[in-house]
Amino acid sequence: MKGSLVIAEREIxxxxxxxxxxxxxxxxxxxxxxxxxxxxxxxxxxxxxxxQARGAFRxxxxxxxxxxxxxxxxxxxxxxxxxxxxxxxxxxxxxPLHRYEIFFGKALAMFCFILVLxxxxxxxxxxxxxxxxxxxxxxxxxxxxxxxxxxxxxAVLGMxxxxxxxxxxxxxxWAYGCTFALVVGTLIPWQxxxxxxxxxxxxxxxxxxLSPVPAMLQMVSGTTVSQVGLRDSESLMESYFLYxxxxxxxxxxxxxxxxxxxxxxxxxxxxxxxxxxxSGGQVARRLFFLIDPQRRKAGIPxxxxxxxxxxxxxxxxxxLHWLLRLISxxxxxxxxxxxxxxxxxxxWGVERIGGIIVIAQVTLIIVLTPGIAGxxxxxxxxxxxxxxxxxxxxxxxxxxxxKLISVVLTLLLVLCASLPGYxxxxxxxxxxxxxxxxxxVCLLFSAALSLLVSxxxxxxVRSTAxxxxxxxxxxxxxxxxxxxxxxxxxxxxxxxxxxxxxxVNPMAGALSAIAAxxxxxxxxxxxxxxxxxxxxxLLLITLQLRTWRLCQPD
Amino acid sequence: MSETAHxxxxxxxxxxxxxxxxxxxxxxxxxxxxxxxxGFIGPNGAGxxxxxxxxxxxxxxxxxxxxxxxxDCVSESRKVRRLIGYMPDKFGSYDNMRVREYLDxxxxxxxVPRSERRRRVxxxxxxxxxxxxxxxxxxxxxxxxxxxxxxxxxxxxxxxxLILDEPANGLDPQARIEMREILLRLADEGKTLIVxxxxxxxxxxxxxxxxxxxGGKLRALGNLKEVTAQLTQRRTFEVQCLGADHLTAIENxxxxxxxxxxxxxxxxxxxxxxRTAASDEQLSxxxxxxxxxxxxxxxxxxxxxxxxxxxxxxxxxxxxxSQTSESAxxxxxxxxxxxxxxxx
Numbered sequence: 001m002k003g004s005l006v007i008a009e010r011e012i013x014x015x016x017x018x019x020x021x022x023x024x025x026x027x028x029x030x031x032x033x034x035x036x037x038x039x040x041x042x043x044x045x046x047x048x049x050x051x052q053a054r055g056a057f058r059x060x061x062x063x064x065x066x067x068x069x070x071x072x073x074x075x076x077x078x079x080x081x082x083x084x085x086x087x088x089x090x091x092x093x094x095x096p097l098h099r100y101e102i103f104f105g106k107a108l109a110m111f112c113f114i115l116v117l118x119x120x121x122x123x124x125x126x127x128x129x130x131x132x133x134x135x136x137x138x139x140x141x142x143x144x145x146x147x148x149x150x151x152x153x154x155a156v157l158g159m160x161x162x163x164x165x166x167x168x169x170x171x172x173x174w175a176y177g178c179t180f181a182l183v184v185g186t187l188i189p190w191q192x193x194x195x196x197x198x199x200x201x202x203x204x205x206x207x208x209x210l211s212p213v214p215a216m217l218q219m220v221s222g223t224t225v226s227q228v229g230l231r232d233s234e235s236l237m238e239s240y241f242l243y244x245x246x247x248x249x250x251x252x253x254x255x256x257x258x259x260x261x262x263x264x265x266x267x268x269x270x271x272x273x274x275x276x277x278x279s280g281g282q283v284a285r286r287l288f289f290l291i292d293p294q295r296r297k298a299g300i301p302x303x304x305x306x307x308x309x310x311x312x313x314x315x316x317x318x319x320l321h322w323l324l325r326l327i328s329x330x331x332x333x334x335x336x337x338x339x340x341x342x343x344x345x346x347x348w349g350v351e352r353i354g355g356i357i358v359i360a361q362v363t364l365i366i367v368l369t370p371g372i373a374g375x376x377x378x379x380x381x382x383x384x385x386x387x388x389x390x391x392x393x394x395x396x397x398x399x400x401x402x403k404l405i406s407v408v409l410t411l412l413l414v415l416c417a418s419l420p421g422y423x424x425x426x427x428x429x430x431x432x433x434x435x436x437x438x439x440x441v442c443l444l445f446s447a448a449l450s451l452l453v454s455x456x457x458x459x460x461v462r463s464t465a466x467x468x469x470x471x472x473x474x475x476x477x478x479x480x481x482x483x484x485x486x487x488x489x490x491x492x493x494x495x496x497x498x499x500x501x502x503x504v505n506p507m508a509g510a511l512s513a514i515a516a517x518x519x520x521x522x523x524x525x526x527x528x529x530x531x532x533x534x535x536x537x538l539l540l541i542t543l544q545l546r547t548w549r550l551c552q553p554d
Numbered sequence: 555m556s557e558t559a560h561x562x563x564x565x566x567x568x569x570x571x572x573x574x575x576x577x578x579x580x581x582x583x584x585x586x587x588x589x590x591x592x593g594f595i596g597p598n599g600a601g602x603x604x605x606x607x608x609x610x611x612x613x614x615x616x617x618x619x620x621x622x623x624x625x626d627c628v629s630e631s632r633k634v635r636r637l638i639g640y641m642p643d644k645f646g647s648y649d650n651m652r653v654r655e656y657l658d659x660x661x662x663x664x665x666v667p668r669s670e671r672r673r674r675v676x677x678x679x680x681x682x683x684x685x686x687x688x689x690x691x692x693x694x695x696x697x698x699x700x701x702x703x704x705x706x707x708x709x710x711x712x713x714x715x716l717i718l719d720e721p722a723n724g725l726d727p728q729a730r731i732e733m734r735e736i737l738l739r740l741a742d743e744g745k746t747l748i749v750x751x752x753x754x755x756x757x758x759x760x761x762x763x764x765x766x767x768x769g770g771k772l773r774a775l776g777n778l779k780e781v782t783a784q785l786t787q788r789r790t791f792e793v794q795c796l797g798a799d800h801l802t803a804i805e806n807x808x809x810x811x812x813x814x815x816x817x818x819x820x821x822x823x824x825x826x827x828x829r830t831a832a833s834d835e836q837l838s839x840x841x842x843x844x845x846x847x848x849x850x851x852x853x854x855x856x857x858x859x860x861x862x863x864x865x866x867x868x869x870x871x872x873x874x875x876s877q878t879s880e881s882a883x884x885x886x887x888x889x890x891x892x893x894x895x896x897x898x
Contacts, residue, residue, distance in 0.1 A: 314650050314651045
């Protein structure tokens with residue numbers, strides 16, 4: 001294992017010396033200080049029951065989990081891809097080091113970074129402990145053990161993604177997508193199928209145990225505080241440890257197995273063109289694809305923005321066959337939900353189904369948008385295409401419009417795919433028509449906000465990987481971070497405060513419009529529209545000015 | 555504006571660019587006429603790319619004016635963009651785009667109408683011998699192929715001036731020959747070319763004008779012969795004789811007649827070479843002496859100076875200049891501190 005130490009010695013300074021790491025660590029420290037400050041007793045004297053301390057502990061624990069989920073996946077996922085791209089992986093594989101040594105060296109470096117990250121939380125945790133009512137072993141120690149397991153799981157997940165991804169951006173997209181699916185996606189079925197008997201209920205219960213969130217909530221809630229849907233006798237912590245442990249062991253095995261020359265042997269497909277196939281092959285492709293992406297294209301028509309067409313053609317995801325697959329998936333999901341609505345509307349209520357559609361759709365938007373829009377400008381600058389665009393007669397406004405429209409169309413198609421679900425909701429309860437319309441407007445705002453946040457970040461950052469990470473972070477903060485405040489309603493945040501915070505989250509607006517569980521008491525429409533609209537306007541102005549600046553001579 | 559100014563396709567006057575204290579470009583002036591191929595040479599950091607970036611409107615000069623086709627590169631940059639085809643040293647590819655789509659996009663970006671664009675794409679692919687790769691993905695092409703597509707892209711809107719930054723960089727010998735042929739063909743079509751390169755023999759073969767830049771200053775400008783003459787004060791001569799018997803005698807006579815000559819003899823070739831700054835009169839005297847002495851001289855000729863030599867001379871001059879200015883700066887600083895000490 002000496003080789004692992006050699007690798008770790010090289011990796012650790014690489015991670016710790018760069019500026020983003022410094023900013024991440026500082027941000028984490030500041031956020032935790034703020035979290036504990038919010039929970040600090042106003043009189044300076046803590047209550048004897050320890051409920052204030054437990055409240056602070058719970059908030060801190062959730063903030064720590066959020067930080068870990070936002071920060072950890074990016075490093076292992078991109079590190080491996082960068083190593084392959086810089087061709088240093090070749091040198092490593094050619095050295096006498098065994099592949100398990102390379103893997104463990106990288107894992108060790110990640111572990112050291114995780115320890116530094118968690119160390120940043122110690123001052124806040126010390127303050128929390130000083131408030132009393134928190135046990136050092138059964139609370140704090142268990143929390144840190146749980147977080148270390150989560151970090152290890154996400155690090156293995158990131159590395160696993162890194163062995164498949166072709167670029168840092170796609171590694172980030174997939175790493176965050178998988179993380180989001182693991183941490184949040186696994187909870188969604190339980191939210192709606194809680195208490196249900198039969199295979200569906202069992203599947204939902206099993207999926208919930210894969211996420212660290214229920215284990216964390218069960219641990220921090222203690223005996224006095226309980227969460228909706230989490231009041232159960234089974235130890236979620238143990239089952240999470242079991243599944244996470246299995247994932248770490250199997251994932252590590254797969255990773256080590258994939259650490260070989262196949263990582264470097266990824267020749268680019270030359271792409272067979274349909275026009276050169278036999279006539280039978282051409283007919284078959286015409287039948288299979290509505291619009292064949294491999295067919296030789298006619299030129300860009302005069303009425304279309306060339307940048308928009310370029311964006312569609314050059315993006316893996318924008319290329320039409322991918323888009324068709326995505327829309328098909330959305331349509332199938334929507335139909336399934338529609339079916340579920342008609343079959344189970346008596347038990348669940350359309351509000352719950354509407355809630356599922358809203359959350360699923362916003363999740364899709366959050367996962368999808370930074371991946372597409374995070375590289376709109378930064379990707380072009382990184383690859384050297386921006387200077388070429390600047391030397392064409394295209395104006396800054398036209399370039400920006402082309403780029404934005406290419407993402408808007410994709411997002412609109414994604415949103416449209418779920419319209420049948422809403423149509424059925426309106427058919428079942430015609431009086432919900434106005435609410436459904438409000439939900440759709442909220443979803444449009446969610447998409448616009450996600451796009452503009454990602455595009456604006458992309459205009460200010462040179463690296464697509466960094467832009468994508470920052471965009472994911474900001475969107476998670478906006479859409480999930482505000483829900484963390486909502487989950488602390490009445491302890492300590494007042495209803496008014498939570499309502500104000502939620503007003504920046506258009507997804508919360510949609511949930512409130514459809515009167516989803518937990519959002520019935522909030523009146524967020526049209527407040528979220530105003531807030532989102534103003535935010536979108538400001539972002540658009542910033543983006544336009546920045547693009548114009550980038551098009552000017554240096 | 556004078557008639558001469560109008561006939562100049564590219565006109566650069568006192569172009570200066572400062573990055574803080576660093577002077578990247580110092581009062582550069584040159585002009586190019588239609589159909590000229592200018593080889594723009596200089597060591598790394600000499601100011602070549604800065605000049606090119608100013609010409610294509612990517613960088614704003616601190617002082618001076620650059621015009622292409624009479625249009626100012628800064629204030630009329632949109633007009634200039636239609637007149638130039640720019641190929642940077644970095645290719646700038648897009649993922650998942652086929653060559654034909656890539657060229658079509660740039661054609662559309664330059665406002666070439668759709669019907670004409672299809673014909674232009676076919677033409678530029680033909681010019682660059684790249685028709686066979688029209689359906690390949692751009693990023694899957696080798697470096698040499700990408701360079702060809704880069705040239706094709708610069709031609710798509712039929713610009714008058716082509717500005718190519720290191721087009722032969724990283725190409726294998728065969729690809730270099732092909733690139734040379736493409737550039738010569740473009741010059742034949744009347745395009746004005748500005749080509750930077752480190753591969754000097756390549757430039758020497760294609761350029762009719764050469765500009766050597768070092769330390770931000772223009773060191774030499776003119777055709778190849780003029781530039782080598784400007785920069786190379788010592789000329790090389792060869793004396794060929796029958797057999798190798800007289801080589802030593804010729805070597806000794808050259809050394810006696812011309813004091814500064816570096817003389818060397820090659821037995822296998824039967825040639826004596828020498829480098830000297832001697833005048834033509836001295837050389838004529840030397841030839842008479844050799845013939846009088848009975849050496850069987852068959853040829854006495856001057857070897858044409860080469861670009862590499864001129865480049866090295868210019869670079870050395872730039873280094874000497876910077877050292878002089880540094881030492882002058884140091885002595886000024888020393889004088890100033892001495893004066894301050896005296897005042898105190």
